[in-house]
Amino acid sequence: MTMGDRFSGMDDIRAALADLPGPDAGAIADATARQAQLTKPAGSLGRLETLAIWYAGWRGDARPQVTRPQIAVFAANHGVAARSVSAYPAEVTVQMVANFQAGGAAINRLAETYGARIDVVALDLDRPTADFTESAAMTEAEFAAAMASGWAAVDPQAGLLVAGEMGIGNTTAAAAVAAGLFGGQAADWVGRGTGVAGPALAGKIATVEAGLARHRDALGDPLEVLRRLGGRELAAMAGAILAARHRRIPVLLDGFICTAAAAVLEAARPGALDHAEAGHLSAEGGHAALLERIGKTPLLSLGLRLGEGTGAVLALGVLQGAVACHSGMATFAEAGVSGA
Ligand SMILES: O=C(O)c1ccc[n+]([C@@H]2O[C@H](COP(=O)([O-])O)[C@@H](O)[C@H]2O)c1
């Protein structure tokens, strides 16, 4: 049994957030010193240098390898999907889960490309969350169970975690969570999702406004924001990212939905995402503002708006390059190259 398996209510989750391990200061110091000795002009590998030092610190190894990268894809259905907030019908969620399991989705091909394992976790797909304009999306027990599923999905031996998702309607939930955490108008956070436009986009904004109005009195508590306005896959991603922190497993964040789930942790406990880097900037309208709120600069910006963990896995390729240079390059002394 680990802490997450025992999440039976909000208090257990708060306890897991209260006590977070940090990176290894010695590994950071040694990795920083090593960077200065590698055969390249100082600073010439740009963000790859700080990325490698960040990875070394969380792994507690000044000269690490990226071992056993894991992608956990969480899927769930949403009560608000009945309000025509998506360009696709809700049955696509379960159909895409079958596609992930058969190996036919974009994330399957990218996982293969970068040597990552995929675990698909379907969360009560035949039982959508409640419509958040009418009540809380999840009861406390449902929320704790979803967070515990995320926690339990993390391979303790993984050297890197990507939390991905699939859930028709979940950009509406993510926009509501972002607005609940950080304020502003619903329209600031609502984007096109799978391709919503015209009157449907206005309806999506109105749905988020109605959710914010209904839960207005609870928005001061980030975990309540996630329970009331989020969904099972968002709660599971938050649980997985929290589990990774407790195991000092570095995380690459994916797009808008993943970042909204992660932002709950940062809002509840500043610094809770120090073990996470932003994999990419999604084309979803609110993503840049959300990343700014949690103080993260995306590694890539490719116009993706797919989810599944795809942007984060592409960034895993960047991380693998950064760590390969850091740990495998010759030093000036080893190669007999003159310094500055
Ligand atoms: O990752 C993103 O930034 C992203 C942006 C737009 C859409 N998605 C994906 O599309 C689905 C949600 O879109 P929607 O329109 O049904 O809310 C869900 O399965 C997400 O994985 C993902």
Ligand SMILES: Cc1cc2nc[nH]c2cc1C
């Ligand atoms: C086909 C399809 C695949 C997806 N993957 C993640 N979100 C998705 C949404 C749709 C509609």
